[in-house]
Amino acid sequence: MDVYSFMFYSWAGAILTGLTCSLIGVMIVTMGISFIGVCMSHAAFAGALAGIIMRINPVFSAFIFCFIVAAILGPVSDRGEIKADTTLGIIFTSSLGLSFLLLPMIPGSKSEGLRFLWGNILTVSDTDLMIVGIVCVLVLISVIAFFKEIQLLIFNRIIAASTGIPAKQIYYLVLFLCGAAITASIKAVGGLLVFALIVNPAAAAYQITYDLKKLFLLSSIFGIASGCLGLFSAFLFNIPAGAPIALCSVLIFITATIFSPKRRFHAR
Amino acid sequence: MKNLVLENVTVERNHRIVLDGINLSVQAGESIGIFGPNGAGKTTLLNLINGLINYKTGKILVGDVIVNPASSRKIQLITGYVPQNFETDPRIPVLTGTVVLSGCYGKLGLFRYPDSLLIEKAKKIMNQLEITHLFMRPFGQISGGERQKAMIARALMQEPEILLLDEPFSSISERSKETISDIIKRWQEERGSTMLIVSHESTVIEKMCDRVVYLEEGQIVLKEKIYGRL
Numbered sequence A: 001m002d003v004y005s006f007m008f009y010s011w012a013g014a015i016l017t018g019l020t021c022s023l024i025g026v027m028i029v030t031m032g033i034s035f036i037g038v039c040m041s042h043a044a045f046a047g048a049l050a051g052i053i054m055r056i057n058p059v060f061s062a063f064i065f066c067f068i069v070a071a072i073l074g075p076v077s078d079r080g081e082i083k084a085d086t087t088l089g090i091i092f093t094s095s096l097g098l099s100f101l102l103l104p105m106i107p108g109s110k111s112e113g114l115r116f117l118w119g120n121i122l123t124v125s126d127t128d129l130m131i132v133g134i135v136c137v138l139v140l141i142s143v144i145a146f147f148k149e150i151q152l153l154i155f156n157r158i159i160a161a162s163t164g165i166p167a168k169q170i171y172y173l174v175l176f177l178c179g180a181a182i183t184a185s186i187k188a189v190g191g192l193l194v195f196a197l198i199v200n201p202a203a204a205a206y207q208i209t210y211d212l213k214k215l216f217l218l219s220s221i222f223g224i225a226s227g228c229l230g231l232f233s234a235f236l237f238n239i240p241a242g243a244p245i246a247l248c249s250v251l252i253f254i255t256a257t258i259f260s261p262k263r264r265f266h267a268r
Numbered sequence B: 001m002k003n004l005v006l007e008n009v010t011v012e013r014n015h016r017i018v019l020d021g022i023n024l025s026v027q028a029g030e031s032i033g034i035f036g037p038n039g040a041g042k043t044t045l046l047n048l049i050n051g052l053i054n055y056k057t058g059k060i061l062v063g064d065v066i067v068n069p070a071s072s073r074k075i076q077l078i079t080g081y082v083p084q085n086f087e088t089d090p091r092i093p094v095l096t097g098t099v100v101l102s103g104c105y106g107k108l109g110l111f112r113y114p115d116s117l118l119i120e121k122a123k124k125i126m127n128q129l130e131i132t133h134l135f136m137r138p139f140g141q142i143s144g145g146e147r148q149k150a151m152i153a154r155a156l157m158q159e160p161e162i163l164l165l166d167e168p169f170s171s172i173s174e175r176s177k178e179t180i181s182d183i184i185k186r187w188q189e190e191r192g193s194t195m196l197i198v199s200h201e202s203t204v205i206e207k208m209c210d211r212v213v214y215l216e217e218g219q220i221v222l223k224e225k226i227y228g229r230l
């Protein structure tokens, strides 16, 4: 690969991943189901390892694992029967346990497995880029097409259902897209760090505005900025990009919190 | 408009019977008051009619449609529901005006957004309930009574054939209660909508309802007509 297409792949990867994750993040954070994102990202890592061992495409197996988490947590969170932290604990620990079990089983070098832990945006292939691109477009279309339904779901899922909108279907669409976004990003930013890119930009935007449209917009800007700043630092210090991307999103969150008009308002 | 029939309906939640052999027939345009102690099953009854929860045995008919998971969305489109007080995150990114407008989201269908006509209508209803000034305020940051008024406005916005009100006035001041119950009553009579109101307040029930139903431990123990009506 020549240096130009290499640069193009990494920057396009950073922008698309940042955008996709931060849009998903707005829905996950405002619906109060961040724990589903945490569970999915850990399950995705375990899924990728399982894929490597079984010699199937790790991105595909990661998606299957996310899908299973959605199938378990969707109905549970829908009924509100089990407290989120209990379920989170169970799925979180079982994914990590499974990952630690699977990691030593990978034949030969472990680096292929560890890649899915912290990711490397510098090695995204054209297929990887295409997957992120497709998921990004799917997320964008869904947010625009179902904006008013998503807003009502954020407001209250039961009231949304009582209004006669297809509340369940759209809720599961959001979960599906969350899984798709995580698996599409896992090669670039890693299974553990992808969650930072989902939650932090949305949480930062949430410090600034109550308007859902602006929330999506600001979160996207923060997500893309995290991706680009992180990638830039990765080039600068010659390190894998996952960690600096996650840290940049944290930095943006802290800055937004300090300058939050809401916070100043509350302090008064 | 729509009549409503419940035949021997039993509801179980967590292996406990919470509604037990309910028989109730409501004519189109009739207004029923439901009262009874806490935990009697009043909210469950409204959720049931709205298609939000399933029942174990019996039959529920709205018009000639049987309420079940397959028909629930159809039912929800024509029932306006004002839920009992519910928790809202103060930071929820939804404005009060949006909440009122969302009453018609189901009827509007996917991919369509409220036009200026609907926005005008929402503002008119909010004006009647004296909450126009809340249009641009985050819903999580208005008072409990204001929230109830917004939820009532939202239900009227939907123009439902059946109106389900669960303790709609519990946080609303005495003065507003008078005017708002008048507005709802007038609205219901004009359209001939069927109405079920859960309330602990006998003055509200007497004023707004044709008939009362007393619920206790999941059973209807009394059905009574209110004097001077029907």
Ligand SMILES: Nc1ncnc2c1ncn2[C@@H]1O[C@H](COP(=O)(O)OP(=O)(O)OP(=O)(O)O)[C@@H](O)[C@H]1O
Pocket: B013, B014, B018, B036, B037, B038, B039, B040, B041, B042, B043, B044, B045, B084
């Ligand atoms: N999600 C649930 N899971 C299990 N049991 C429930 C659930 N919701 C309600 N119940 C039970 O069903 C019964 C009826 O509850 P419901 O909310 O209908 O009472 P209510 O008459 O509306 O009371 P209140 O006057 O306090 O609003 C109660 O005993 C309650 O414990």
Ligand SMILES: [Mg+2]
Pocket: B042, B043, B044, B084, B166
């Ligand atoms: Mg109740």
